[in-house]
Amino acid sequence: MFSQILRFLLDTVLGFFVFVLLARFYLQLLRAPFRNPLGQFVTALTNWLVLPARRLIPGMFGLDLASFLLAWLIEGLLLFLLYLLKGESPGSGSGVLAGVFFSVALLELARFSLYLLIGVILIQAVxxxxxxxxxxxxxxxxxxxxxxxxxRRLVPPIGNVDLSPLFALVAAQLLLIPLEYLTRSVAQLL
Known part of the structure; x- marks a missing residue:
């Protein structure tokens, strides 16, 4: 029971933080305005970790690599901690195991990104x-x-109703299917 509670808390807290770091990465990547309550919330919540990390991880080509790499590292750490809480031990192949953890973490970031896109499209449509x-x-x-x-280029508005969000949501859902399969396949190596 204690293990389940700890797993839930770790997954919730670290998962939320990974999600916020990804949001910060995409806000900067897409040059979204930060002068709004949501942008200020994301910045305030992540500055304590991102600003010191930028000294070690500089940005490239306008990308905030510090936010993305921190999200990746925290997701990898979360997967490792959840693995340990299941009662597994790393064993002798820890190098291979670390590679698998960080591969699954990268796939999880792609999945989080698609869920973030789905949420943002739904909110924007509303x-x-x-x-x-x-x-x-x-x-x-x-x-x-x-x-x-x-x-929008492929599907013009019909009666002043823009159907492009609907098609984007379907495309994102379609991308989630092979991504889930790939994540499960790589995670089976654990």
Missing amino acids: ISWVNPYAPLAPLFNALTAPFLRPF
Whole structure:
């Protein structure tokens, strides 16, 4: 019972932090405005870890590598801790095991990214219908525009209704299927 509680707490706290670090990475990658409550929340929550890490991990090509690498390392650490809590021991092949953990962690980041995209598209679609001039609308528009643009070229609005979010959501769901399969396949190496 204690092990289950600890697993739940670790997964919740570290998983949330990985999610916020990924959000920070994508906010900077897509040049989304940070002058809003959500941007300020993400910055305040991650600055204590990201700013010192930037001294060691510089950005490249406008990418905030510190946020991404920290998310990857924390996800790998989380997977390792959950593995240990199951009662497993690393054994002699710890180098291979570390490679598997960080491979699964990278696949988990891809899965988190797709879930983040799905959530942002849903929120943006609701905001565009309910209150297109909401303070968070520019943030969600900046985050979704690069992903919706190809679908907007293929599917024109029908009766002033933009169906591109629907097609983007279907595409994201389709990408999740092989990603889940690949993650399970790599995780079986543990």
